[in-house]
Amino acid sequence: METMSITEASRAGISNLVNAAESGREIALSKHGRVVAEVISAREIEGLRRDRESLRDAALLMTRIATDSGVRTDLDSAMAAFGIDRGELEVELDAERFER
Numbered sequence: 001m002e003t004m005s006i007t008e009a010s011r012a013g014i015s016n017l018v019n020a021a022e023s024g025r026e027i028a029l030s031k032h033g034r035v036v037a038e039v040i041s042a043r044e045i046e047g048l049r050r051d052r053e054s055l056r057d058a059a060l061l062m063t064r065i066a067t068d069s070g071v072r073t074d075l076d077s078a079m080a081a082f083g084i085d086r087g088e089l090e091v092e093l094d095a096e097r098f099e100r
Helices: 006-010 014-022 042-067 076-081 088-099
Strands: 003-007 027-031 034-040
Touching: 003 076, 006 027, 006 076, 014 027, 014 034, 034 042
Parallel strands: 003 027
Antiparallel strands: 027 034
């Protein structure tokens, strides 16, 4: 990856940076010797976003597998644990429907 200072990038011009990114070059932009941004293609960004979503899904799946005790609770038991009965739940759901 090529590194340019912000000043060098300004001199090169935005269109040159965009053309470089479109051609597959990745350019790191530095300020006071520290990289603060990168110019990459939209295609690369889209791939990174897809990868991030896939990794998030994989992490969620692995967490669920690791923490799953195998015990399942039916709705009536869960409602009883929270002190809710079906009638109250139906009234609350109906109220939400009318608010929309």
